[in-house]
Amino acid sequence: SAVEGLTVANPDAEKIVLPASVVILTGYGESAEQWFETARALNAADYDLWILEGAGQGGSARYTAVTDIGYLPNFDADILALPALIRHLVRPPAGRPVYVIASGAAWLPALAALERRAPVTRLIVTDPQEPTPPRTPPDRQPKARLATGQENWKRPDLARLPRRRRAAAAWAVANPDLRMGGASWGWFSARRRLSQDTLQPLKLATVQTPVTVLSHAPGAVPCPQLPHCLDVPLADSVPYHQAEDKVRDPWFRALLAALQPDHAL
16 A cells, blocks of 8 residues: 655654644545645644555555556455554554544445554544445456446546546546546455455444544444444535535534544544
8 A cells, every 4th residue: 555644844843742643544546645635734733644545546556457447356455554554654652642534435444444453543434435336246257347337547627627626636647657447346346345244233343443424424334333433414525625615614624623532422
C-alpha cells in the first residue's frame, strides 16, 4: 500500500503537543491526492496526518498488467497495513489518540482490523459506498477481468466537472499510475468473502472501538450490532470531501466533532 504523511514543520518541534494522529484510508478508486485539501485543513488544526491507499490502487503497485482495473486476491494487505502503519510509522506516544477516517469501501477492511484489535481510538466512516456489484455471482468468473457493469478508466472532461472533482480528476489525467476504473470479478469475490467473515454478529460484538458513521444513508454500516456506534446523517451528496462548500462544510464540521475526545456516542 502507498502511504502519504503530512506533519507539522516547526523549529520548536519539541514544544509542540499534537492533539491526535489521524489516518485516512482512501476509498475505492481514490488516490491520496484526492484527500490533500482535507489533509491540509486537518494539518492546519495541528493533527498529525497520514493517508493510506488501498492495496492495488492509487500509487500502490497493481496485481495485474491492466492497471486501471480494481483487482486483489483478498483484503489481507489492507487489514494488516493499518496496525502496521500505526505501530511502525505513526508511532504515537502514550496517551495520544489515533483516529482513523475510512472513506467509501475502506470501512469494511477497517472494521476487520478493529476485530483484530488494531490500536485505534475511534473509527470515523465517511460515505460508506460500494462499487455497484454484479448480479452474477463472481466466484466462477475470470478473476482479473472487469465485472459486468464495470468500465475501464475514461479520460474525464475536466471543464464540465465541479472545482474539487476537477482537481481530483486532473491528478489521474496527469499521472497514469493513479487511474482506476471499475472493479474486477476477483475484487467482488474478495469483497464478498471479507463481508461474510467480518459482519458475523459475534465478531461485531467484540469491537470495543467507538465508530462514527457520516453518511446520507444510515444502515450502510451495521451500527446497531456494534457496541459503540453513532450514525450522523448528512445531506445526500457524495463524496463529501470533493463536494461543493454548502455540502462539504457541514460534513467537515461533523468530522472535526468526531475527532474530539469527548465526542458523544
